[in-house]
Amino acid sequence: MKDFFLVFKNLTRKPLRLFLTMFATFVAFLIYGTLTTFQVAIDSGVELSADDRLIAVNKINFTQPLPISYVNRVKGVENITGVTHLNWFGGYYQDPQNVIVMFAVDEGSFLDVYNELIMTDEEISNWMQNRQGLIAGEAIAARLGWSVGDRVPVNSNIFTQSNGSSAWEFDIVGIYSGEDAQTDTNSVYFHYDYFNETQSFGQDYIGFMGIRTADPQLNESVIKAVDDMFANTPFETETVPEKAFNQAFIEQIGNLSLILGSVVFAAFFIILVIVGNSMVLAIRERTGEIGVLKTLGFKSERIFMMVLAESLLLALMSGALGLLATSAVVDLINGITAIQLPVLILKQEIILEAIAIMVALGLITGIIPAVNALRLNIITALSRQ
Amino acid sequence: MTALFDLKDVAKSFVKGKEKITIFEKLNMTIEDGDFVAIMGPSGSGKTTLLNMLGGVDQPTGGEVWFDAERVDSLSEGQLAKWRANNVGFIFQFYNLMPMLNAARNVELPLLLTKLNGKQRKKNVETALSLVELADRAKHMPNEMSGGQQQRVAIARAIVSDPKLLLCDEPTGDLDRATADEILKTLQLLNREFNKTIVMVTHDPAAAKYAKRTIHLDKGEFVEEELVA
Amino acid sequence: MGLFSQIWTVVVMNVRSLPQRLWMSLAAVLAVSVVVAVLLSFLAMSNGFASTLGGTGSDSVAIVTRSGSQSELNSVIGRDSVNIVSTAPGIAQDENGQPIYSAELYVVVDGIKKSSGTEVNIPMRGISPEGFALRDRVDVVAGRMFEPGTNEILVGQGVIDQFAGFDLGQEVTFGKTRWSVVGVFSTGGTAFESELWADARLVQDLFNRGNSFQTMRIRLSEPGNVEGISELIENDPRLILDVDTESDYFSSQGEALQGIVFFGWGVSIIMGLGALAGALNTMYTSVASRAGEIATLRAIGFSNVSAFFGTLAESVVLSIIGGVIGALVSYTFMDGLTTATMGPGFTQVVFTFEMSPELFKNGIQLALIIGLVGGFFPAWRAARLPVVTAFRKVA
Numbered sequence A: 001m002k003d004f005f006l007v008f009k010n011l012t013r014k015p016l017r018l019f020l021t022m023f024a025t026f027v028a029f030l031i032y033g034t035l036t037t038f039q040v041a042i043d044s045g046v047e048l049s050a051d052d053r054l055i056a057v058n059k060i061n062f063t064q065p066l067p068i069s070y071v072n073r074v075k076g077v078e079n080i081t082g083v084t085h086l087n088w089f090g091g092y093y094q095d096p097q098n099v100i101v102m103f104a105v106d107e108g109s110f111l112d113v114y115n116e117l118i119m120t121d122e123e124i125s126n127w128m129q130n131r132q133g134l135i136a137g138e139a140i141a142a143r144l145g146w147s148v149g150d151r152v153p154v155n156s157n158i159f160t161q162s163n164g165s166s167a168w169e170f171d172i173v174g175i176y177s178g179e180d181a182q183t184d185t186n187s188v189y190f191h192y193d194y195f196n197e198t199q200s201f202g203q204d205y206i207g208f209m210g211i212r213t214a215d216p217q218l219n220e221s222v223i224k225a226v227d228d229m230f231a232n233t234p235f236e237t238e239t240v241p242e243k244a245f246n247q248a249f250i251e252q253i254g255n256l257s258l259i260l261g262s263v264v265f266a267a268f269f270i271i272l273v274i275v276g277n278s279m280v281l282a283i284r285e286r287t288g289e290i291g292v293l294k295t296l297g298f299k300s301e302r303i304f305m306m307v308l309a310e311s312l313l314l315a316l317m318s319g320a321l322g323l324l325a326t327s328a329v330v331d332l333i334n335g336i337t338a339i340q341l342p343v344l345i346l347k348q349e350i351i352l353e354a355i356a357i358m359v360a361l362g363l364i365t366g367i368i369p370a371v372n373a374l375r376l377n378i379i380t381a382l383s384r385q
Numbered sequence B: 001m002t003a004l005f006d007l008k009d010v011a012k013s014f015v016k017g018k019e020k021i022t023i024f025e026k027l028n029m030t031i032e033d034g035d036f037v038a039i040m041g042p043s044g045s046g047k048t049t050l051l052n053m054l055g056g057v058d059q060p061t062g063g064e065v066w067f068d069a070e071r072v073d074s075l076s077e078g079q080l081a082k083w084r085a086n087n088v089g090f091i092f093q094f095y096n097l098m099p100m101l102n103a104a105r106n107v108e109l110p111l112l113l114t115k116l117n118g119k120q121r122k123k124n125v126e127t128a129l130s131l132v133e134l135a136d137r138a139k140h141m142p143n144e145m146s147g148g149q150q151q152r153v154a155i156a157r158a159i160v161s162d163p164k165l166l167l168c169d170e171p172t173g174d175l176d177r178a179t180a181d182e183i184l185k186t187l188q189l190l191n192r193e194f195n196k197t198i199v200m201v202t203h204d205p206a207a208a209k210y211a212k213r214t215i216h217l218d219k220g221e222f223v224e225e226e227l228v229a
Numbered sequence C: 001m002g003l004f005s006q007i008w009t010v011v012v013m014n015v016r017s018l019p020q021r022l023w024m025s026l027a028a029v030l031a032v033s034v035v036v037a038v039l040l041s042f043l044a045m046s047n048g049f050a051s052t053l054g055g056t057g058s059d060s061v062a063i064v065t066r067s068g069s070q071s072e073l074n075s076v077i078g079r080d081s082v083n084i085v086s087t088a089p090g091i092a093q094d095e096n097g098q099p100i101y102s103a104e105l106y107v108v109v110d111g112i113k114k115s116s117g118t119e120v121n122i123p124m125r126g127i128s129p130e131g132f133a134l135r136d137r138v139d140v141v142a143g144r145m146f147e148p149g150t151n152e153i154l155v156g157q158g159v160i161d162q163f164a165g166f167d168l169g170q171e172v173t174f175g176k177t178r179w180s181v182v183g184v185f186s187t188g189g190t191a192f193e194s195e196l197w198a199d200a201r202l203v204q205d206l207f208n209r210g211n212s213f214q215t216m217r218i219r220l221s222e223p224g225n226v227e228g229i230s231e232l233i234e235n236d237p238r239l240i241l242d243v244d245t246e247s248d249y250f251s252s253q254g255e256a257l258q259g260i261v262f263f264g265w266g267v268s269i270i271m272g273l274g275a276l277a278g279a280l281n282t283m284y285t286s287v288a289s290r291a292g293e294i295a296t297l298r299a300i301g302f303s304n305v306s307a308f309f310g311t312l313a314e315s316v317v318l319s320i321i322g323g324v325i326g327a328l329v330s331y332t333f334m335d336g337l338t339t340a341t342m343g344p345g346f347t348q349v350v351f352t353f354e355m356s357p358e359l360f361k362n363g364i365q366l367a368l369i370i371g372l373v374g375g376f377f378p379a380w381r382a383a384r385l386p387v388v389t390a391f392r393k394v395a
Helices: A004-011 A015-047 A069-075 A107-113 A121-129 A138-144 A192-198 A216-229 A242-253 A256-285 A287-296 A300-335 A348-375 A378-384 B047-054 B077-087 B103-113 B118-131 B147-159 B177-194 C003-016 C018-054 C079-085 C129-133 C157-162 C200-206 C227-235 C246-289 C291-299 C304-334 C357-384 C387-394
Strands: A053-058 A080-088 A099-105 A133-137 A151-156 A167-178 A187-191 A208-213 A237-241 B003-016 B019-032 B036-040 B062-067 B088-091 B165-169 B197-201 B213-218 B221-227 C061-066 C101-113 C119-127 C139-143 C152-156 C171-174 C177-186 C196-199 C215-219 C241-245 C338-342 C348-352
Touching: A004 A300, A004 B103, A015 A242, A015 A256, A015 A300, A015 A348, A015 C246, A053 A216, A053 A242, A069 A080, A069 A208, A069 A216, A080 A107, A080 A192, A099 A138, A099 A192, A107 A121, A107 A208, A121 A133, A121 A167, A133 A138, A138 A167, A167 A192, A187 A192, A208 A216, A216 A237, A237 A242, A242 C119, A242 C338, A256 A287, A256 A300, A256 A348, A256 C018, A256 C246, A287 A300, A287 A378, A287 B077, A287 B088, A287 B103, A300 A348, A300 B077, B003 B047, B019 B047, B019 B197, B036 B047, B036 B177, B047 B165, B047 B197, B077 B088, B088 B147, B103 B118, B103 B147, B118 B147, B147 B177, B165 B177, B177 B197, C003 C018, C003 C304, C018 C246, C018 C304, C018 C348, C018 C357, C061 C227, C061 C246, C079 C101, C079 C215, C079 C227, C101 C129, C101 C200, C119 C129, C119 C200, C119 C338, C119 C348, C152 C157, C157 C177, C157 C338, C157 C348, C196 C200, C227 C241, C241 C246, C246 C291, C246 C304, C246 C357, C291 C304, C291 C387, C304 C357
Parallel strands: A099 A187, A133 A167, B036 B197, B036 B213, B088 B165, B165 B197, C119 C196, C152 C177
Antiparallel strands: A053 A208, A053 A237, A080 A099, A080 A208, A133 A187, A151 A167, B003 B019, B003 B062, B213 B221, C061 C215, C061 C241, C101 C119, C101 C215, C139 C177, C152 C196, C171 C177, C338 C348
């Protein structure tokens, strides 16, 4: 540690170069931090899925309907603690581009199966009593400017009312929050009965069922029991754990982690080259000084460590600034309500991983100049200055 | 006086391209504790090589180098570094101060190799700087000082860890006469009052006069040795 | 010596001395090439997607959907509505004087994406022989056409490429019915190739659609002109429908990946700032190492303008080399890469990354900007190097 001052002075002797090198590294960690929090937020939809919840959809595809009678039949299956059903409504508010993730649900069973949504008792009871009542997540309510007590028209791009209109009137009776900070609160739920009685076609069909099992270990047996019950009917089911369902849904978009990962890799590759080069150059310029230090009795290993410490310090300082900027960007993005974005959290794991990358980066960019310094012969060093 | 350095049949040669160049074939010399030796000679006579071998930064290709009854030519690089830190102070022609460190921090460098704590180091640095009469320049950066001042900082750096031996390579080669004399007087003082053994390579006969004796080297041989009163 | 020949002399000297600063120069080139490669890969992705969907629609075909449905999947049109619309003016007629149109179904079935092994939404179109005639460039490239009234399906070439379970001769089960894959069709790389095609009537039965359809495609007597149809729809209160040319309909859907363009530019610009820092570093080092040369030239009478442009040129040359390398890398690895994503119709669209001269130009422009900015400040320093100081630095 006695050498820290020396290392620090070496690092800061050329402020412009230091600034440029740090800036390049800073940018890479900003990209890393931001994209990784995005990735984690996207994955959280999978991570936060309840282990004891299953999704039963039509075997042909989840956009195909199931008869409503299935719900009662599933209730009789062993080891099930709750069954509810949901219909994708295809809702949009005011502008067709302003799509809302909106489901018609059975209010009686819905909150038992989806118990991570938190509302006050008063909101729940208001919802139960109001046929046109609608509950919205915090995020979507903020985006659309909805608050409890509002009466809003929502259109469907799939369904029309028997009277030909595609607009439904709703009373906002509750705004729910999530159990976890990253629980999705972009969805809106309303009464299946209201939907079923007013829409013009396909009555008494449901989109899919949410099933809660007594224990995740019993999932397999429940899946088999449900799917077997409807085998060889015109509406066969395919039941999967919610986690697998959400995972598959994300996979439909494409390999996002590959894309984000490649960008992060490219960013790090750039700074690896820039910083590595700049370190080699910096140490080469100091050949004479290193010779003097060795003459004074500094051991080669000690100088080797000093060079490594310098590149480590560089990586850690710029990386820390990058993470700091990331947290500012995360706050900024979380403050945006105009478009639907996941809740970003700069989690501890990301920070730890970033620190590990900083250390690796520092060691990799420092190793070549450090070895050069280690091997430097005093006579050549002094004669080359 | 006892022998501080004892060189026995020291040989030094190196290969340059296809040619083998021999600098010393059989060099024998003794340097007493408390001596002040000037080494003179034309370019290529091996002055600096000899100094480097004395300082343990260059290894002889044959023979033995004894320092204070310890054989030093066969030490490993690491052992030599430690030995230098304990026993040798270096003074270079171009001062070789660290440009990003102030005078005090430059002088402190060799103390980083000791077990002294920060407070002790600071005290020793102050002592060394006042010995070269630069106590008031402790916070100055090398580029804010004259050549003579820089060389005095370098001397302070060489003596701060209290080594027995000072090795000087053309210490006044880059300085004007008056400044050079000051530096040489300081060296003389260190030799006389503090009993430092000094070996100084120089091409300047006026500088050599400050030494107790002068060795003339030519083609790897001593050609003359004169004692100064 | 004129200013231009002065500049030229300095440029040639700088470029010739580049190998002396090989590693530093390579670092700058590499950084720029990575940035350009990243940018062009994203642009090629969205360009490919847009051109797949954009190329899908025909200008001489109108598409009628339920008003507000936004995608074929959400649309519903009853048989009676189809019949009314088919009487509209502006519809091309066959030799028997019958209007040329095709009422189609569009449902979603599960397929397995080869790259991930997960279930994805594959569109299955219920179509009739008339529907075939409404697609340009449609061609059965393997097997044969399905027999109307039987459980036979044709699969698009994109489906064969990207999804498992639909190989020629294979049997597929949807619900309780089994279908056999009897042919593979191509439509010249359009989005239709991501679909399964089967007889409309059977699809109606299997998916309980009664006698309703989802979209109606109409051959226009005059390309681009849907006015007759749209007037008829407007004047008939029973029809809550939209009409558009098929090409407009798909082009607007092709903009779905526009977000990728913004993302690509955003990321590349931020990465470009990192590369810019690298370029500045390289160029400052270059100026420092050439300080002696620059001073010498200044001493013998070269102007500082030549020192400025000489340095700027070096930076620009390095960046453009980087830009070209990046573009070539992106072209080599990305152009022609086929993948599938969730399209606007909530179903998979198979598309191919597509580089274009326009994109290439974008990449080179980005490289040029990095080169100019990265060279400007060091060039400024070079131009202002006092002759004497430069000499001293060499010593």
